[in-house]
Amino acid sequence: MLPYALYTARQVRELDRLTLQTLAIDGYTLMCKAGQAAFATVRTQWPKARRLSILCGPGNNGGDGYVLARLALAVGFEVRVLEWGPPERLPEAASQARKAWHEAGGKAHDDLHTALAGADLVVDALLGTGLQRPVSGLLAQWIEAINQSSCPVFALDVPSGLDADQGAVLGTAVKANLTLSFIALKPGLFTAEGQAHSGTVLWDGLGAPPEVYTALPPYAQRLDRQRLADFLTPRVASAHKGHFGHVLAIGGAPGMSGAVRLCAEAAARAGAGLVSVATHPDHAALIAQACPELMSHGIVRSAELAPLLKRATVIAMGPGLGQDRWSRMLWEQALASHLPMVVDADALNLLAQQPIRRDSWILTPHPGEAARLLGETDARAVQAARFTAAERIAARYGGVCVLKGSGTLITDGPQRWLCSAGNPGMASGGMGDVLTGLITGLLAQGRRLTASACAGVCLHASAADQAAAAGMQGLLASDVLTQVRGVISGAALQSLRTPP
Template identity: 35%
Template sequence: MEKNNKIFKTEQIKLIEKIYCGSDINKQLGLMERAAKCVMKNLIGKFGKPKKLYVLCGHSNNGADGYLCALIGNEMNISVTIIEEKNVQKRSLLAETTRRKCIEQNIAIEFFDDSYVLDTGVIIDALIGTGLTGVLRGPMQKIIKFVNQQTSPVISIDMPSGIVSDTGYIPSVAVRADLTVCLIALKPGLLSGKAREYIGELVVDDLKIDLCRYPNVSKFGQLLDIDKAIENLPKRSAAFHKYDAGLCVIVGGDFGMGGAPIISAEGSMRIGSGLTRIVTRPDHVIACLIRNPECLVDGINTVSEARRLTDKASAIVIGPGLGKSPWSREMLKTFMNTDVPIILDADALSLIAEKESSFDYKAKKIVITPHAGEAAKLLGCSVREVEENRYAAVNKLQSIFGGVVLLKGPGSILSSLNSDELFVCPYGNAALATAGSGDLLSGLIGGLVAQGKSIQEAAEIGVSVHSYASDMALHEYADKGLIATDLLAYIKQIINGQNFNYHNKD
């Protein structure tokens, strides 16, 4: 079965549903019944058959899904209670139709108020789904806060209520689900940023709709795939030579920050770069050689010394521990003045944001790898504005810099050189929130470019391998105590096809 890796925005999903069902309400109800059966199947599969089921239903079609879940639960002899907001003036046609069916079956319907109390059971969130566009009204906020105070498991239909489905932004409050059943196709809001804290386990079901039959409905993007990343790793022939795997130059390590280029260089070497050179302050040369005797290391004080080091480079990584001193600025100017593919990270991005020097970025083969704070500096906005729509931030950055943009964070987002579609990395966890993690990633990407991979391929493979390595570490240990260089052992396993498919074993 093909992986559910395609991502569609809400309007695109609605268009697919419209083409599939037309105006036939019976066909629409049939699709909703499939959705409800899917939700209940996953609910019981994860939590077992509950004695008590609480279904929170809104006034939209997400509420209709909830009413149908209530009907199925009732048929299974589960004690079902539907909870609604008071004084709902209007419901969608399908919500009204399915609600009447619940009334005909004498399923209890109660209205939420501040004194409401739940017994132990399972809660289904069918309040809003993908319909949110702005800040929730006060009464709905109260219901969601109430749900989040419960100890009972919560399953959300399509999208935890309170999350904007096209962006992942949470304008006020959102349901913290233990399980989210996403229907038809993935939505952007489930995959990146703070929203990932709220979805719990994510299950995707296409409801037997073959998305390949709707080629005229453009998808928003797709998930990166570790299997594809492994397949696309650089290959080596029997007569392979180290110079065939290129030279990756790592530029960074101002005073007090000599560790960053070392970590980046280890990423470059581990992913297969034939030669890796560190260009740093002379003070750090001994430490670099002791840690990585395989590296070429140059201690540089002046621009004239630096210029000669760009000649044979296959890829240049600028930024790990670069700092913001006059030396840092001169290193950036010198190494940007080349036709070699460049990966910009960390302090290099901060210096670029200051706009002291002007470069023709779009004329270069360039990858930028900002986190939200660095992206905000580059865009001249707040971190909050970036997090409100991480996808839009990537598109804006690409319009400025060209090349490939990799916005790091939960659900890292990657732009595409060849289309408007975006890629989202489904791997990674909080263990990556540690010093040196980004330096390691930039080294991986640089090492892949040095071996001849395009900047697009290198960014896709690099972020997939880096993030998946953290998942392997989390699976074996935990998310505390991991340091960036711990990932190197897992990266070695992944690129050699060893134990990288543990996700499929559970």
């Protein structure tokens, strides 16, 4: 089972130092532990592999590769090692590892294509967490050759070219089938381009004692389906709908009725006691007909929205809202209510046009919306530094920011969470509307902002993973809704079995 604590590359270097100090060992001994863990992974994950091509870089990541090469050579594997960078510049521990490999009979190859030809497995031990700038030149050509090879790729610690902290690709990056992370998990493995380049992620702590980790607070916490039990509890027998809040979903301009309907139904599926919809009169009746549990109201004038706001506990604002005069009227009146709010879609675009700060809302931008909130050029600027972007949004606008995408991030500023659940099938219309509804439905039941955001993101991704069992392509937002109740029930039962 993977740890939930995530540490930056800089923090991991400190964890390395603390491990050496606590265990009273030198760097080469710890490097040998990493090489042994890597070789054990080769034997369990690729049991038929006998021909290894190992690309070793100029740092300690390369040293891990040399240890793996020596161990494989000792039991009869055919091992081809390619060296990047001058050997005389290797750190002391990596230099020892290279020397031990040579003394065991190892020889370096100087032609990349010859070394890759016929391999059963390519091992990336080029850069690890030591990347300081975009990859270019011959090293970039090496990485592209790895990616174009037909055999599986095993990355040690972090795929070369991937930012260990933010998950951005710096120039180009290895696309691994499996990554073995040492000492601690790095956040970049799970967000932005991280999951696409890391493949399956495994972890080995290399014997670091528990006190090493308690000495250094994690940069972020990982969320997955197992963590839902931390946020959801079974209902008591005497519960009634008044205990679980009243959500008002506002949105649905002409032609966009589906967005607000998905949002409102998701709030109900998350367990809100009552859900009302304030939408355009053109389709208020259609929403009520499609889902009779929703109390749907057509709104023309602000006076018609006032009684709905008075009854509501929380607001889901933005799905299908638009940005015309009608949309702005609803937005301004919702703001004036000062109710807790989950803000999405066009409500975020309206907020970007006239920024204000509130501590009682959750903002749920995708990268494009985040760029507008921050005044960035485009979504690529956000994706290059996702944690930084989410923290800046929370600092500028207050409350909690949920930055959607592969490896959705949640932050209230001081604290950060990353959801490693979810799948590419979620790249379809309406998924964000469902997420907004789930978060709002959980918030209506009395949870704090951060807990509601974390639980909603985790619930959404877990339900999508369950729905994707029938296939990712063609996965619809409404398919996710059908799985929500089962996921919540399972998490609530798990919380009963978990000792306090």
